[in-house]
Amino acid sequence: MNVVLPITLRSTERRRLIWNWVGLLPFFAFILFFFIIPSFNLFTGAFLNRSGAFTLENVAVFRNPNVIRAYLTSLQVSFLTAALGGAFGFFVAYSVTIGGAPRWMRSVIMTFSGLAANFGGVPLAFAFIATLGRTGFLTALLKSICLPGPQGEQVCPFNPYDYGFNLYSLGGLVLAYLYFQFPLMVLTITPAIEGLRREWREAADSLGASGLQYWRDVALPVLTPSILGAALLLFSNSFGAYATAQALTGGNIPLVTIFIGQQIRGDVLGNPHEGYALALGMVIIMAITIAAYGVLQRQTSRWIRA
Amino acid sequence: MNVPPRKRNGWAIFWGVLAMLYFFVPLYGTLDFSLRMKRGELSLMAYEIVLSDPRFWESFRYSAVMAVITIAVSALIFVPTVYWMHLRAPQARPLVELIAILPFIIPTIVYVFGLIRTFSRPPLQLTLTPLTTDVLIVAGYVVVSMPYMFRAVDIGMRTIDVRTLTEAAQSLGSNWFRVLADVIFPNLRLALLSGALICFATVMGELILASFLVRPALGPYMQLLGLTKAYEPAALAIISYALTWLSLGLIQFFSRSAASQQLTGR
Numbered sequence: 001m002n003v004v005l006p007i008t009l010r011s012t013e014r015r016r017l018i019w020n021w022v023g024l025l026p027f028f029a030f031i032l033f034f035f036i037i038p039s040f041n042l043f044t045g046a047f048l049n050r051s052g053a054f055t056l057e058n059v060a061v062f063r064n065p066n067v068i069r070a071y072l073t074s075l076q077v078s079f080l081t082a083a084l085g086g087a088f089g090f091f092v093a094y095s096v097t098i099g100g101a102p103r104w105m106r107s108v109i110m111t112f113s114g115l116a117a118n119f120g121g122v123p124l125a126f127a128f129i130a131t132l133g134r135t136g137f138l139t140a141l142l143k144s145i146c147l148p149g150p151q152g153e154q155v156c157p158f159n160p161y162d163y164g165f166n167l168y169s170l171g172g173l174v175l176a177y178l179y180f181q182f183p184l185m186v187l188t189i190t191p192a193i194e195g196l197r198r199e200w201r202e203a204a205d206s207l208g209a210s211g212l213q214y215w216r217d218v219a220l221p222v223l224t225p226s227i228l229g230a231a232l233l234l235f236s237n238s239f240g241a242y243a244t245a246q247a248l249t250g251g252n253i254p255l256v257t258i259f260i261g262q263q264i265r266g267d268v269l270g271n272p273h274e275g276y277a278l279a280l281g282m283v284i285i286m287a288i289t290i291a292a293y294g295v296l297q298r299q300t301s302r303w304i305r306a
Numbered sequence: 307m308n309v310p311p312r313k314r315n316g317w318a319i320f321w322g323v324l325a326m327l328y329f330f331v332p333l334y335g336t337l338d339f340s341l342r343m344k345r346g347e348l349s350l351m352a353y354e355i356v357l358s359d360p361r362f363w364e365s366f367r368y369s370a371v372m373a374v375i376t377i378a379v380s381a382l383i384f385v386p387t388v389y390w391m392h393l394r395a396p397q398a399r400p401l402v403e404l405i406a407i408l409p410f411i412i413p414t415i416v417y418v419f420g421l422i423r424t425f426s427r428p429p430l431q432l433t434l435t436p437l438t439t440d441v442l443i444v445a446g447y448v449v450v451s452m453p454y455m456f457r458a459v460d461i462g463m464r465t466i467d468v469r470t471l472t473e474a475a476q477s478l479g480s481n482w483f484r485v486l487a488d489v490i491f492p493n494l495r496l497a498l499l500s501g502a503l504i505c506f507a508t509v510m511g512e513l514i515l516a517s518f519l520v521r522p523a524l525g526p527y528m529q530l531l532g533l534t535k536a537y538e539p540a541a542l543a544i545i546s547y548a549l550t551w552l553s554l555g556l557i558q559f560f561s562r563s564a565a566s567q568q569l570t571g572r
Contacts, residue, residue, distance in 0.1 A: 131335030240413030
């Protein structure tokens with residue numbers, strides 16, 4: 001259609017188009033100055049040596065055993081909290097939507113999911129220390145009651161810390177992260193579960209399918225992209241987290257974020273440019289995760305649109 | 307239906323109860339712990355100590371002031387931007403939306419690394435004085451809370467008829483500034499309120515920016531307290547819970563009554 005327009009009109013059109021973008025200039029200027037340039041500086045820094053020349057040598061940071069350990073630990077924590085939080089959150093969302101949990105339970109859980117998914121940082125670590133720390137509320141409670149020990153004998157008191165539990169460890173960190181992870185799953189997956197149409201269930205029932213068959217052949221295949229997408233969201237949510245781990249373990253668990261923090265404070269790698277490469281690696285993993293989430297999300301929205 | 311409804315209901319209740327336990331046990335545990343500073347009795351001693359610590363109030367005040375500035379700057383940046391995007395440049399939406407979620411992709415710890423690297427050396431050394439560092443930290447807070455603020459403003463803008471309001475105001479002789487200040491801003495007050503509250507909660511609980519830019523905010527204060535004290539952190543966690551949840555609870559409350567309070571609607 002543009003082809004048939006007179007040239008004069010096209011140039012005013014173009015001027016109008018440029019003018020349309022002008023209103024967005026303050027936003028772009030702010031973002032460029034305080035977000036794009038700082039990020040860009042970090043990324044270019046990853047490919048420069050000390051004298052400022054281009055190099056790929058900084059990638060050698062990924063052969064540093066401490067860095068490898070940090071990445072593996074971060075991936076492990078993120079994977080565990082995404083899998084556990086995802087599964088738990090899914091069952092909870094199922095229960096309060098089509099599972100038949102009481103209505104009051106639904107409103108309590110949905111409200112608290114919205115709150116808990118936003119709760120994190122230092123206070124979350126404090127809450128878990130006060131609850132499951134060595135002298136915490138639940139630890140004290142467990143110590144005062146009798147529970148069967150690993151060989152089946154009665155143990156009074158039962159101190160979880162005598163049986164390998166330690167809040168200030170990777171397992172404890174996973175427990176703390178789950179506090180915001182599973183509610184996020186509940187919030188993300190609920191619309192998808194609500195999008196399952198009643199007719200599908202009725203059709204499956206009228207064809208003689210069992211509940212198990214309905215879930216295996218109809219509901220789960222429909223929900224799979226949503227579940228995977230939500231799990232990716234949880235993964236990235238935990239991968240970038242710093243404050244809870246720092247406050248809970250004082251930096252004892254070697255997460256990538258903790259490692260980057262140490263690098264900012266004291267250049268533990270002995271080469272600032274390797275620090276930039278370390279950070280860039282994180283952003284690449286985050287970008288892949290979020291992009292995959294976006295793709296899956298788009299796929300899901302086809303089903304959800306009723 | 308082959309599966310008896312009662313059995314499914316039982317599982318639903320099991321998972322629901324488990325979820326509620328996960329929500330409430332740490333909350334209750336923290337509350338209980340925070341009240342046990344005096345041996346053998348329940349007392350508010352931990353709270354009294356926290357609330358009578360001048361450093362608590364200093365860091366609280368600092369964070370609150372930064373939060374208010376952040377909210378103002380965010381509103382001044384995002385309302386005109388989203389307004390313009392709705393009215394004149396819908397083709398910019400994919401790009402602006404992408405930028406608005408970038409803080410999710412670039413973790414805060416990486417972002418602060420970039421900020422320090424960029425602004426702690428010439429030509430633009432902002433980390434030299436407290437005042438310029440505060441400029442930097444506000445910019446950082448605006449970026450970190452951008453996904454929420456952008457979303458809040460965008461959703462708010464969708465519920466009002468931007469074009470009609472603008473044309474009506476212009477036909478009555480308003481210029482762009484008057485349109486924004488007297489028509490768009492007042493109509494967006496509920497969306498802005500929810501964006502502001504989430505901004506407030508984010509800034510009050512933020513640790514990374516304040517800690518690495520070495521400013522006396524609430525996050526670093528809490529972290530320091532956690533290293534040296536036992537009961538006071540629990541009391542602080544309860545205070546922080548209350549503060550965050552008050553903010554988020556207000557959002558839920560206001561957004562529920564939002565529909566009836568919009569001045570115009572489609």
